[in-house]
Amino acid sequence: MTLESTITCPQCSHQQTETMPTDACQFFYECTHCQTLLRPLPGDCCVFCSYGSVKCPPIQQQKSCCS
Template identity: 75%
Template sequence: MAVQLESTITCPECQYQKTEQMPEDACQFFYECEQCKTVLRPQSGDCCVYCSYGTVPCPPIQQDKSCCQ
């Protein structure tokens, strides 16, 4: 299965959604909502904001690799 590099992040504070390009070989620990300026961080047990708030998990997780080591 091909790795998807786009994920739509939904802000838990204001529900604003934006589709973003994910890095292929790194995790994104912080993401600032464009609308309300809330800084998102991964939820407990997740490696990055895409795994917590995105429609698609980050590329390393999609490939069953350990993420952000």
């Protein structure tokens, strides 16, 4: 399982590699460059699934996220 994901801001295209939590979903993420507050897109469980290079750990394990 991969625990690092690179989030790409849709506002300014800044990329930041972050370590994903394994015990919770991350619903909000503030871009370190432009301070835009990212939220999951409709149908996604967390910001890593919407904007990350790697989906969150539960999705990687083919489990229900945030259960």
